[in-house]
Every structure is written in C-alpha cells, then in structure tokens.
Amino acid sequence: MPVSLVVVVKPKIAGSILAANGRWVHGLFFNWLQQEESALGNAFHEEDEKEKPFTISCLQPLTSERIDFKGSLPLLASHLYWFRITSMHPLLDRVLQESFFRNKTELTLQEIPFSVENVTFSPRQHPWGATITWQDLDTNAPVNTVRIEFASPTMLKMARRPGEKTGRILRLPLPSEVFGKLAARWNGFSGDPLDPELLTALKENLVITDYALHTVAIKEGKGKNSWEWPCFQGWCEYTLMPSDLALAAVLQKLARFSFYSGLGFKTPRGFGQSRAMGISLPRF
Missing domain, CATH: 3.30.70.1900 (Alpha-Beta Plaits)
Structure with a gap:
C-alpha cells in the first residue's frame, strides 16, 4: 500500500541549512531504519543500481513560499518546517506507520536540533500526506x-x-x-x-x-x-x-x-x- 508520511518539525535555534538538503534527510531516515529494521536498511543499501521503493523530500518551510533550491534555507526558531517519506514497499509501509519518530521528540539535521511537532499520514493535516491501496x-x-x-x-x-x-x-x-x-x-x-x-x-x-x-x-x-x-x-x-x-x-x-x-x-x-x-x- 503506497504511503506518504509527513514530519513537521521546529528548529530549537535559528540558523540555516542548504535548501537542497535531501541527502541529510536521507541520512536521518537510514539511521532510523538501521535501528528499527536493519535487514531492510541493509537490503536497500545493497541495491545501489535498482529503483528504490521510497522517496524522501528536502526539509522545507510549512508555508507555501517558493524555495530557491540553489541557495540556503533560513531557519527561524518560531517557524515550522516539514519533510516527507513515501514508501511503496509493504514492510517499510508498516514500519513507517508503526514507529517512525513515534516515540522521539527531537532530531538533528546538519547539526541543528529540531523538536518533532507532528508525524502524520493525513492529507487533512498536510497536503503531501496520504495513504492509499x-x-x-x-x-x-x-x-x-x-x-x-x-x-x-x-x-x-x-x-x-x-x-x-x-x-x-x-x-x-x-x-x-x-x-x-x-x-x-x-x-x-x-x-x-x-x-x-x-x-x-x-x-x-x-x-x-x-x-x-x-x-x-x-x-x-x-x-x-x-x-x-x-x-x-x-x-x-x-x-x-x-x-x-x-x-x-x-x-x-x-x-x-x-x-x-x-x-x-x-x-x-x-x-x-x-x-x-x-x-x-x-x-x-
């Protein structure tokens, strides 16, 4: 069942990161996957030349403002930001739905700490979240x-x-x-x-x-x-x-x-x- 999980976060300090920051979100995802389902993480790593059954977005502002992906993304401690992970793999679907940052309240990207404000699949809460058969x-x-x-x-x-x-x-x-x-x-x-x-x-x-x-x-x-x-x-x-x-x-x-x-x-x-x-x- 294809799923799209949205994670909403808030920086604990002001700063900036690269707007094209997907590789750091990718690293965050794989660190989590190795802890939760290491065999699946290893399998994904070993399939370098194959199509991956998941996608990962960059971190971006919760507002609809357009991002210049060539530059930096300013981070304000009072603002919300989000990224998403989609899956087309049945085991990854289940693990995402059951445990992705469900019991964690913070994460770090490019050495900047964030609090986790929401983890949702619901399009009523975010337009890039959804599940479907x-x-x-x-x-x-x-x-x-x-x-x-x-x-x-x-x-x-x-x-x-x-x-x-x-x-x-x-x-x-x-x-x-x-x-x-x-x-x-x-x-x-x-x-x-x-x-x-x-x-x-x-x-x-x-x-x-x-x-x-x-x-x-x-x-x-x-x-x-x-x-x-x-x-x-x-x-x-x-x-x-x-x-x-x-x-x-x-x-x-x-x-x-x-x-x-x-x-x-x-x-x-x-x-x-x-x-x-x-x-x-x-x-x-």
Missing part, C-alpha cells in the same frame, strides 16, 4: 489530460546508448520519458504490471499541451569534488491525442501514482517530488 489508485474516472507538478528539482535520465558511460540527462519532461519511468516503477512495485501494448500506445499518443517550467542546476560536494545536477522544476500538462478510454485510465493512474513514486533520478535524496494537479486523492 494500489487498487484505489485506479478508481478515478479516466481523463484525457493531466497536469503534473515537479515540486522539487527533477532529473530524467535517458537509457544509455552504445558507447555511452551514462545516460543523458533531460531538462524537459518529455511524455515518453515521464510516463515510461512512472510505468517502470508501477510495474516494479505494484504487483499488477501494466499491459505493455497499452503503455507503448500511451507514450506514442501523449503530447505536451501547456507548461510552466524553469531549469535549475543543483550543486553538490565542495571545491574540486563538487558537481552540478541539471534539473527542471514547475509543471507540465499532457494530453492524449486522439482520446482513448483505455489509455486515459492508464494516464490518470500513473499521474496519481507520481505522488508516491516521485519521478526521475535521486528521488531518495530530495529530487523529483511530484504530484498530479487537479486529480483527487482519497482524504482520511
């Missing part, structure tokens, strides 16, 4: 047009061509790449693989009909060991042309799934946080 992801009426928000810097890697050491990174969310990668994660984790012929037809018949995107380069590392990740952020609208009922059902299912799966490269470290805009998720 795989079957319920497929219950909405089919739609011919979806709009997907890329809420954090997102990278799409194309498959390697002969002679290439690594795949090329796209700065535009092409329909075939977006829905191909969502389908790969759906097939890998849902236990109910998509019809390959429907998926091929979906990718061939989707076009971009509207968008508001910008590019952003996220720097990691320091000095000579630093590098930049070429990303995009914003939203993009995709439409089936011509319309088709069976393809529309797959389209809305994958668009809703993006909320849990994330999109693209490095989703366990804050990149690729995404969601369908205007398509409802169940509210509990």
Whole structure:
C-alpha cells in the first residue's frame, strides 16, 4: 500500500541549512531504519543500481513560499518546517506507520536540533500526506489530460546508448520519458504490471499541451569534488491525442501514482517530488 508520511518539525535555534538538503534527510531516515529494521536498511543499501521503493523530500518551510533550491534555507526558531517519506514497499509501509519518530521528540539535521511537532499520514493535516491501496489508485474516472507538478528539482535520465558511460540527462519532461519511468516503477512495485501494448500506445499518443517550467542546476560536494545536477522544476500538462478510454485510465493512474513514486533520478535524496494537479486523492 503506497504511503506518504509527513514530519513537521521546529528548529530549537535559528540558523540555516542548504535548501537542497535531501541527502541529510536521507541520512536521518537510514539511521532510523538501521535501528528499527536493519535487514531492510541493509537490503536497500545493497541495491545501489535498482529503483528504490521510497522517496524522501528536502526539509522545507510549512508555508507555501517558493524555495530557491540553489541557495540556503533560513531557519527561524518560531517557524515550522516539514519533510516527507513515501514508501511503496509493504514492510517499510508498516514500519513507517508503526514507529517512525513515534516515540522521539527531537532530531538533528546538519547539526541543528529540531523538536518533532507532528508525524502524520493525513492529507487533512498536510497536503503531501496520504495513504492509499494500489487498487484505489485506479478508481478515478479516466481523463484525457493531466497536469503534473515537479515540486522539487527533477532529473530524467535517458537509457544509455552504445558507447555511452551514462545516460543523458533531460531538462524537459518529455511524455515518453515521464510516463515510461512512472510505468517502470508501477510495474516494479505494484504487483499488477501494466499491459505493455497499452503503455507503448500511451507514450506514442501523449503530447505536451501547456507548461510552466524553469531549469535549475543543483550543486553538490565542495571545491574540486563538487558537481552540478541539471534539473527542471514547475509543471507540465499532457494530453492524449486522439482520446482513448483505455489509455486515459492508464494516464490518470500513473499521474496519481507520481505522488508516491516521485519521478526521475535521486528521488531518495530530495529530487523529483511530484504530484498530479487537479486529480483527487482519497482524504482520511
């Protein structure tokens, strides 16, 4: 059952951290997982080349203000901040629901202490929290047009061509790449693989009909060991042309799934946080 857990925290002292801080939240998550379910944590570490069945966001303000992920995030002791963890793995789902920071009142990120104010799956308490069954992801009426928000810097890697050491990174969310990668994660984790012929037809018949995107380069590392990740952020609208009922059902299912799966490269470290805009998720 896909889940999205939101953790709301308050800094105990004023300060600042990098806005692209997902790797520190990732470290916090793995330290906790090693204590709670070390075998699962070890298994995730050993699967370096495989798609991970979870995503982790960056820490960000509870307000809806836009973040400059290239800079620093000021932390005020009187303000609330949040991050989230999604899971598409049954054991991790259970452990998150039963014990993630349930009995702990504080945590530390980049040497700054925080008090834990709330841990919730409820979208009534936070719009990025939710739980759903795989079957319920497929219950909405089919739609011919979806709009997907890329809420954090997102990278799409194309498959390697002969002679290439690594795949090329796209700065535009092409329909075939977006829905191909969502389908790969759906097939890998849902236990109910998509019809390959429907998926091929979906990718061939989707076009971009509207968008508001910008590019952003996220720097990691320091000095000579630093590098930049070429990303995009914003939203993009995709439409089936011509319309088709069976393809529309797959389209809305994958668009809703993006909320849990994330999109693209490095989703366990804050990149690729995404969601369908205007398509409802169940509210509990």
